[in-house]
Amino acid sequence: MDLSSVEEALxxxxxxxxxxxxxxxxxxxxxxxxxxxxxxxxxxxxxERGIMMRGGGVVHRPELGFQANAMVVxxxxxxxxxxIGEWLGEQPGITLSYRCPRREARxxxxxxxxxxxxxxxxxxxxxxxxxxxxxLEGVPYxxxxxxxxxxxxxxxxxxxxPGAVR
Amino acid sequence: xPDKGELGSLERRLLDEFQHGFPLVERPFEKxxxxxxxxxxxxxxxxxxxxxxxxxxxxxxxPASCPAGTSVLxxxxxxxxxxxxxxxxxxxxxxxxxxxxxxxTYNLWxxxxxxxxxxxxxxxxxxxRITGLEALRLPLERAYRIDPGSRSxx
Numbered sequence: 001m002d003l004s005s006v007e008e009a010l011x012x013x014x015x016x017x018x019x020x021x022x023x024x025x026x027x028x029x030x031x032x033x034x035x036x037x038x039x040x041x042x043x044x045x046x047x048e049r050g051i052m053m054r055g056g057g058v059v060h061r062p063e064l065g066f067q068a069n070a071m072v073v074x075x076x077x078x079x080x081x082x083x084i085g086e087w088l089g090e091q092p093g094i095t096l097s098y099r100c101p102r103r104e105a106r107x108x109x110x111x112x113x114x115x116x117x118x119x120x121x122x123x124x125x126x127x128x129x130x131x132x133x134x135x136l137e138g139v140p141y142x143x144x145x146x147x148x149x150x151x152x153x154x155x156x157x158x159x160x161x162p163g164a165v166r
Numbered sequence: 167x168p169d170k171g172e173l174g175s176l177e178r179r180l181l182d183e184f185q186h187g188f189p190l191v192e193r194p195f196e197k198x199x200x201x202x203x204x205x206x207x208x209x210x211x212x213x214x215x216x217x218x219x220x221x222x223x224x225x226x227x228x229p230a231s232c233p234a235g236t237s238v239l240x241x242x243x244x245x246x247x248x249x250x251x252x253x254x255x256x257x258x259x260x261x262x263x264x265x266x267x268x269x270x271t272y273n274l275w276x277x278x279x280x281x282x283x284x285x286x287x288x289x290x291x292x293x294x295r296i297t298g299l300e301a302l303r304l305p306l307e308r309a310y311r312i313d314p315g316s317r318s319x320x
Contacts, residue, residue, distance in 0.1 A: 014227075017225040020213055023192055024194065024195075024226070044190055053228050054188065082308070085310040090311070092182040095311070096311055098308060099308040099309075099310070101305065112239075142270070146267070146268055147268065147269060149253075150265075151253040151257055151276075152262065152276070
């Protein structure tokens, strides 16, 4: 990440997100000595350069009612994968979207996404909806539901027995 | 006030709108309000509440930084009777995180993160030796969206 000191100050100021005020970019600007439009232009540049992502931070956790999650993997034409990957990443209910290499016979998928939902039926419905709205009906895919077996979770170094509720 | 775990329709619409991209205009909350048919102050109050209840981790564009170094998503195909034991063996490596079960032939998934790819590969080599299983190795090539809460990509 190659940022000027002004850009670094802006990233630091944005660390906890925007203030919930009517003109949040102006308020951020006042803390960093930047104009409102300079703050917006700075964020637009960060997004363009891949340092920040467009979508806001929505959380999907089991205790919030999202009991089911599925990793959905797709075999997308290489010429279209970036566009589809970005599109999937902006869809409600999708928390992750990323690209990995195929491993041919063993694993022919190159696009991965994570979908959360109230239950498995909701997740399945959502997948079919995404296939329709994203024109993905011709794309091979596979759905891998998560079970409760979490052995080492995000940020936790303690292992849990299978079946333990997070 | 909706119960924890239940979202009203305004909240749902706001969260959906939220994911499409946070508006880069002078009054972004007013823009969100227009999109869902309510007032700017209603949006601000509702977002504050969603943040307090944990549905929203942060407001606005989210940092895209992945963990420093190389991240490799890996998977093993483990027989059910060995699954817990193999999971514990995989956990023996500090570089391993997000170790969890999924319903598929490849049923144990985890992420190996190391400063360099040679170290990540060496860890997976060791896991293969210890378990006697061949791992699927899927290095992260490009992240389009990662988890804003944990900054994780898996």
